[in-house]
Amino acid sequence: MTSPSASSRKALSKIACNRLQKELVEWQVNPPAGFKHKVTDNLQRWIIEVNGAPGTLYAGETYQLQVDFPEHYPMEAPQVIFVPPAPLHPHIYSNGHICLDILYDSWSPAMTVSSICISILSMLSSSTVKAVHNDGVGVLYSDDTVSERVAALDAEPEGQGQANGVAGTVTEGTHEQRTQIRLKKAEAKKGSVEESDEEGRFKLRNGREVFEEKAYLVGVAKKGDSDGSFGIEESLSELEQLADTAGLLVVGSTYQKLASPNPRTYIGSGKVAEIKSAIHAFGVETVIFDDELSPGQLRNLEKTFGGDVRVCDRTALILDIFNQRAATREAALQVSLAQMEYQLPRLTRMWTHLERQAGGQVKGMGEKQIEVDKRILRDQIAALKKEIESVRKHRKQYRNRRFAVPVPVVSLVGYTNAGKSTLLNRLTGADVLAEDKLFATLDPTTRRVQMKNGKEFLLTDTVGFIQKLPTTLVAAFRATLEEISESSLLVHVVDISHPLAELQIDAVEKVLAELDTTSIPKLIVWNKVDNAKDPEKIKSEAKKEADVICISALTGEGLDDFCNAVQEKLKDMMVWVEALIPFDKGELLSTIHHVGLVEKTEYVENGALVRAHVPLRFARLLTPMRQTCVS
Incomplete structure (x- = not known):
């Protein structure tokens, strides 16, 4: 068998040309791992470079595939051969021809050059050889466990058969000699491979x-x-x-x-x-x-x-x-609800085994079982919603009690893995899980933070957002996310070192808009500035932006600026009051000093006349006393 010459091949049809041009574009964008197309002017013949995969007989080797396309491709399979020297394999002849079923009877017009390459990779990496087409090589594969033996080469220390990071690389002699050397080395390590491969996962x-x-x-x-x-x-x-x-x-x-x-x-x-x-x-x-x-x-x-x-x-x-x-009962309830609502329309695939058992009669049983299961699931969803509603009421009562002591609430929001938990830990000494993983935090955690002026605020860490955040999840976690909508100030934490920081900001803002938080004041924090390619440039850009602070929650850089910015933001949200506090309301006077900025306190006959800036919510509590205010 020989490959057709350029002169003997018929020109490609228009359909074949269009198909190959499309495949070529897709290849350039997303080539199969280990394969490289060598660009030429000949669309009808592709030359593809193949790199031997680590952990196989062919590690460190480079081969060339020649792919010739027939006139009526993809209705007809292309001819694919290795340009000699070909890999030493029972399914590959010395002239480079490959015994691969998808190149013959199993070919389908839906297949592509990429799928051929992946099949060849599978063949070269296969742990068993079911049939031998090249008898001269088949003897080397006599025990049908070549891949397992060769994988043992991965365990070799550097300098003993390993070079340039490729396990088991052998560079001396002909290709056939190198392959046989690898087989012998692999055979010597046969006993250790199975355990090491499985343990590694x-x-x-x-x-x-x-x-x-x-x-x-x-x-x-x-x-x-x-x-x-x-x-x-x-x-x-x-x-x-x-x-x-x-x-x-x-x-x-x-x-x-x-x-x-x-x-x-x-x-x-x-x-x-x-x-x-x-x-x-x-x-x-x-x-x-x-x-x-x-x-x-x-x-x-x-x-x-x-x-x-x-x-x-x-x-x-x-x-x-x-x-x-999900580490708490509340989070577990909310996740369970989201999962059940996602599963409800997909239940049919869970009962297909009933349809396969005995034909039409059993199919009817399967359909009935699906309906029963859906009713059960709907009942469970209804029960979960009741429990979650109870959680919402409990949270609301907790917030009302918290608001009775008018300490401002600052919520950390942002894209997942932006560093919110690290910032909370740095400011409060909390021990919230802070991993370099997505969604390390699910449950909101609240801690007190004391500012330089002696005032305090509550800092809450919330679940991170992500693009394509499931709507079922947003709905299920509404009880938790309501913490955000009740905040005095939102701190949007951004991983400024991330190449897609701007898109992540947009994704977060989209979710915040769904939660109706547009009226809440906001401070933007560019975190992880220490990881940025040009930290000084980032800091310079931040100074040009309104309400933007640069920090590194990990190192502590910029945290003083952050606290000062929060202090100023909270001050802006205070209102000026003059109120006469009766002597029997002494706890109110203490609270004003605790949460407000007191300018003057004057004791008169009926009580203490106070002039101060206080949070708006607290100012409402003082309304009856402000009516007796002395101007």
């Missing part, structure tokens, strides 16, 4: 060891999305942080540009096939979509991916994180 999460599931991320860049929103790559990067927070091990990601999502599978059929190849190549257990999927899309994708692969979306992932981190 155990991580300590929330004080307990958990096994990290392998996850693959999927996004869609919708045409027409405004420039003022998160880009698809930035959004997927944030999704990866969320996955890590949830205890998942992200092994890859991909996205597709679409005018609008596919109503059946959210993404196109070609991208579905590519992801299916990635699932087999990387042993993916969970596929996470960056946008909320409909119940139908969820079912169709799980059916297509098959096996035990779990499909979820950003909303389900965030709910899972909240469920893991």
Whole structure:
């Protein structure tokens, strides 16, 4: 078998040209990991550079794939060969031809060059060899556990077969000799690999060891999305942080540009096939979509991916994180409500096993069970709402008691992981969990802070916000978020070192608008200035902005300026009063000195005549006494 020459190949059809140009653009934006397209003027023949994956026989090696496209691509499969020297593998002949089913009988027009590459990667990384096509190489793979043996090379210390960070790199001799050397070295370490690979996926999460599931991320860049929103790559990067927070091990990601999502599978059929190849190549257990999927899309994708692969979306992932981190009964109630409301329209997929048992009769049983289950879930939702309403009333009573002692309330708001908890800990000596993780804080924590003038305010740390925050979560956490709407002052904490700081600010402001907080005074705090690329430039820009303070909650830099700014803001919210406090109301006089700025106190026959600036809420309590005020 030989590859067709340029002269013998028929020219590409218009459909093939359009398809390849589209694939080429997608490749340039999001190439498969380990593959690089060598740009030429020949659209009909692609040359692709393949880097041997670490932990395989081919670590440190570089190969070339030659892909020749037929006239009627993608209706016909392309011819794909390795340019010799080819990898030493039972499914690859010495002339470079590859025995891979998707290049022959299993080819589908929905497949792409990217999905071919991922399948080749899967073949080269496979732990077993079911059939041998190259007998000369098959003898080296006699025990069907090559990958497990080769993975043991990862454990080698630097200087003993490891170079440039690539495990098991061997550089001497021909390619065949190098491969055989790796096999022998791997055989010597065969006993240790299985344990080390599995143990490496155990991580300590929330004080307990958990096994990290392998996850693959999927996004869609919708045409027409405004420039003022998160880009698809930035959004997927944030999704990866969320996955890590949830205890998942992200092994890859991909996205597709679409005018609008596919109503059946959210993404196109070609991208579905590519992801299916990635699932087999990387042993993916969970596929996470960056946008909320409909119940139908969820079912169709799980059916297509098959096996035990779990499909979820950003909303389900965030709910899972909240469920893991809910430390109080109140938070647990609110998370449970959000999860149940999310699950209600998706219950059908939980009962499909009943439909498979015995045909139509059992299908009816499944449908009845779904309705029963939905009624149960609705009853549970109603009960949770009653409990949460009780929590809201309790919180309101607590706030009313707190307002009776008129100490100003300052709430920290901001994007998740902006440093709110670190700031609270720094100012108050509190011991609130402050991790470099998304959603480290769910429950509001309030502490007293004393200013230089001797006055106090209450500082409250609140749950962080995020783009695409599930509406069910906002609704469920309204009891907690009401703390924000009752504040005297909002301090919007921004991670100014983050490249998407402006977009994060917009996301927070959007949620605050939903909570009707526009009338509450606000102070902007640019945190993590010590992590910024140019701290001095950031500080200079902050001075030009109104109500902006630069700090580092971690190091303490700028905290004096912050406290002074809060003090001035709270002073601006005070009103001038002159009131005659009766002698039998001595506790009021003490409170005025405690929460206000007293200019003069004069004792007269009927009591103490006080002239002071006091908080507006407290001024209302003094209304009867202000009526007897002496001008």
